[in-house]
Amino acid sequence: MPTVLDMDTTEELALDTDMVEEESWRVGSTDGAPDLSDGGMVNGVRVRPARDKTVTKGRPAARRAWMANGTETLLPLAWDTDGKNHDYGARYFRKRLCLCCQRGGFKGRQCPDCVKKNCSLCNSSSNPKKIIPCFYRRRADVPFPTKFYGSIDCFLVGCIRRDSQGFLTQADMRLHARSMHKLEYQAHLESLEIDKKDEVTELRRRLDDLMSNMSRQGPTGPTVATAQPPKKRRTKAQIEAARQLGENSKARAARRAAGAAA
Numbered sequence: 001m002p003t004v005l006d007m008d009t010t011e012e013l014a015l016d017t018d019m020v021e022e023e024s025w026r027v028g029s030t031d032g033a034p035d036l037s038d039g040g041m042v043n044g045v046r047v048r049p050a051r052d053k054t055v056t057k058g059r060p061a062a063r064r065a066w067m068a069n070g071t072e073t074l075l076p077l078a079w080d081t082d083g084k085n086h087d088y089g090a091r092y093f094r095k096r097l098c099l100c101c102q103r104g105g106f107k108g109r110q111c112p113d114c115v116k117k118n119c120s121l122c123n124s125s126s127n128p129k130k131i132i133p134c135f136y137r138r139r140a141d142v143p144f145p146t147k148f149y150g151s152i153d154c155f156l157v158g159c160i161r162r163d164s165q166g167f168l169t170q171a172d173m174r175l176h177a178r179s180m181h182k183l184e185y186q187a188h189l190e191s192l193e194i195d196k197k198d199e200v201t202e203l204r205r206r207l208d209d210l211m212s213n214m215s216r217q218g219p220t221g222p223t224v225a226t227a228q229p230p231k232k233r234r235t236k237a238q239i240e241a242a243r244q245l246g247e248n249s250k251a252r253a254a255r256r257a258a259g260a261a262a
């Protein structure tokens with residue numbers, strides 16, 4: 001994961017395409033030059049790769065940008081030979097996307113593929129509504145934003161991926177957090193771990209208290225529930241007495257019935 005350019009919102013807003021392109025020419029454009037991440041010649045100057053001692057450690061290597069469908073992406077920055085100025089990724093903002101055949105990444109007003117195959121759908125149009133930029137500096141400028149936000153917030157309070165711009169799944173959030181806020185996420189996970197340990201310690205302490213209270217009160221202490229004494233079995237004599245009682249009452253009822261009939 002490269003260090004990402006930390007752009008102030010106001011700085012980003014003040015940044016206008018022409019200005020950026022001018023800037024990129026002023027610092028010596030690498031436009032049209034091959035990828036220089038492994039060194040090479042630019043305007044007669046030898047460019048060395050990042051292990052060069054003049055390169056200050058931790059300088060941003062990329063900036064955030066958005067693709068036509070709203071997907072966030074990172075664009076590599078081109079630095080000048082002093083390592084003091086970069087191009088804000090300007091060369092990527094000149095790349096175009098053809099809405100006819102979906103080819104992206106070319107420069108110029110026409111899609112080279114549509115030109116080559118003499119496309120009858122777009123007639124190799126140079127209409128800027130059909131040949132649109134590949135990348136956008138602001139999410140708000142994206143022409144075809146797809147709904148890919150969910151309700152799961154990034155764990156980091158200051159992150160843009162919150163509220164209406166959260167994630168669809170926890171896994172997406174973790175993936176984003178691991179790549180975009182590596183150190184913060186590590187610390188976050190550790191503090192969660194500590195919280196969990198604290199919780200376990202607290203529960204253990206409470207359990208110990210409970211156990212020691214119970215053993216202190218012992219058998220003489222107040223009992224929560226008084227057990228019912230088991231029902232005693234009736235003796236033969238009792239069963240016999242009950243039978244007699246039943247018979248007597250039956251006989252009484254029979255006598256009463258006879259009396260009523262008479």
Ligand SMILES: [Zn+2]
Nearest residue numbers: 098101111114
């Ligand atoms: Zn095309």
Ligand SMILES: [Zn+2]
Nearest residue numbers: 100114119122
């Ligand atoms: Zn076409």
Ligand SMILES: [Zn+2]
Nearest residue numbers: 154156159161
């Ligand atoms: Zn985030």
